[in-house]
Amino acid sequence: MKKLLTMFLAIMLLALCACANIGGSTGTDDPGADAAEVQYDYQLKAGEQEEIYDVTFEKMVTVTVDPASTRDGANDMRSNLYFDNCTFNGGLTIVGDYHAMITLGKGCSFGSGSGILCQEATAGIAKETTLNDNLIKVFVSCEGTAVETESVMGVLTDGPDLVLNGTTYSKAELAPDAAYLGVYSVCEGDAMTYVKFAIGEDDSAEILE
Numbered sequence: 001m002k003k004l005l006t007m008f009l010a011i012m013l014l015a016l017c018a019c020a021n022i023g024g025s026t027g028t029d030d031p032g033a034d035a036a037e038v039q040y041d042y043q044l045k046a047g048e049q050e051e052i053y054d055v056t057f058e059k060m061v062t063v064t065v066d067p068a069s070t071r072d073g074a075n076d077m078r079s080n081l082y083f084d085n086c087t088f089n090g091g092l093t094i095v096g097d098y099h100a101m102i103t104l105g106k107g108c109s110f111g112s113g114s115g116i117l118c119q120e121a122t123a124g125i126a127k128e129t130t131l132n133d134n135l136i137k138v139f140v141s142c143e144g145t146a147v148e149t150e151s152v153m154g155v156l157t158d159g160p161d162l163v164l165n166g167t168t169y170s171k172a173e174l175a176p177d178a179a180y181l182g183v184y185s186v187c188e189g190d191a192m193t194y195v196k197f198a199i200g201e202d203d204s205a206e207i208l209e
Contacts, residue, residue: 040057040059040061040062041061041062041064042061042062042063042064042081043064043066044063044064044065044066044070044079044081044096044100045066045069045070045079046066046069046070046077046078046079046099047076047077047078047079048079048080049079049080049081050080050081050082051081051082051083051084052081052082052083052084052086053083053084053085053086054085054086055086055087056086056087056089057086057087057088057089057090058089058090059089059090060090060091060092060093061088061090061091061092061093062092062093062094062095063081063092063093063094063095063096063100063102064095064096064121065079065094065095065096065097065098065099065100065121065136066096066121067096067097067098067121067122070096070097070098070099070100070134071097071098071099077099078099078100078101078134079099079100079101080100080101080103081100081101081102081103082103082105083102083103083104083105083108084104084105084106084107084108085105085107085108086104086107086108086109087108087109087110087111088108088109088110088111088114089110089111089114090111090114091110091111091114091115091116091117092110092114092115092116092117093116093117093118093119094116094117094118094119094136094138095119095120095121096120096121096136097120097121097122097125097129097136097151098129098133098134098135098136099134099136100136100137101137101138101139102136102137102138102139103138103139103141104138104139104140104141104142104145105141105142106141106142107142108141108142108145109142109143109144110144110145110146115145115146115147115148115163116138116145116146116147116148117147117148117149118136118138118147118148118149118151118153119149119150119151120150120151125151126150126151126152126187127187129151129152129187130152130186131152131184131186131195133152135152135153135154135184136151136153136154137153137154137155137156138153138154138155138156139155139156139157139158140155140156140157140160140162141157141158141159141160142160143160143161144160145160145162145163146163146164146166147162147163147164147165148164148165148166149164149165149185150192151185152184152185152186152187153184153185154182154183154184154185155182155183155184156180156181156182156183156199157169157171157180157181158171158179158180159171162181162183164183164185164194165185165192167194169181169183169196174196174198174208175196175197175198175199175208177198178198178199178200178206179199179200179201180197180198180199181196181197181198181199182196182197182199182205183195183196183197184196184197195207196208196209
């Protein structure tokens with residue numbers, strides 16, 4: 001099992017590195033929309049790559065990862081969406097089941113009371129999803145980001161503390177000598193549990209107690 005998880009995380013890190021080579025951005029802006037509505041809605045299908053820089057989002061941003069094209073896609077067809085120097089005053093919602101990496105660079109920030117919400121695209125899929133699946137992952141390099149989810153997914157950091165479902169995880173305390181700290185939410189029955197990983201630059205992965 002540990003060997004499978006190590007291979008799985010190695011593939012994830014390769015996909016993360018590929019984010020640096022992508023370009024372009026999409027989105028829709030309706031200045032007259034109500035504040036509770038979505039300002040920007042990014043739609044990702046398997047293999048699509050997006051980069052968004054230097055945008056202040058005053059309303060909710062939604063990223064929807066298409067379940068039809070991503071469920072059984074190959075690893076090199078992972079969807080990637082990279083934000084940097086962006087401000088999310090209305091928060092960020094990620095809707096998807098599998099096969100995408102959403103990255104927040106060091107220049108990103110969130111307004112007071114806002115954070116990241118991860119939701120299933122397919123109701124109830126979390127109970128069928130395991131760590132061996134190609135999960136939705138959020139990579140956080142910016143400070144002060146909180147993630148809430150009832151889905152099976154992963155949150156990773158290269159330094160800043162990460163907050164997942166109200167609990168703070170410190171890389172400095174849990175994985176000071178590793179390149180990354182990863183915390184994955186997993187369903188066991190009707191309960192959510194969390195698995196912590198120290199991930200090295202050489203793609204090695206160690207399960208933390």
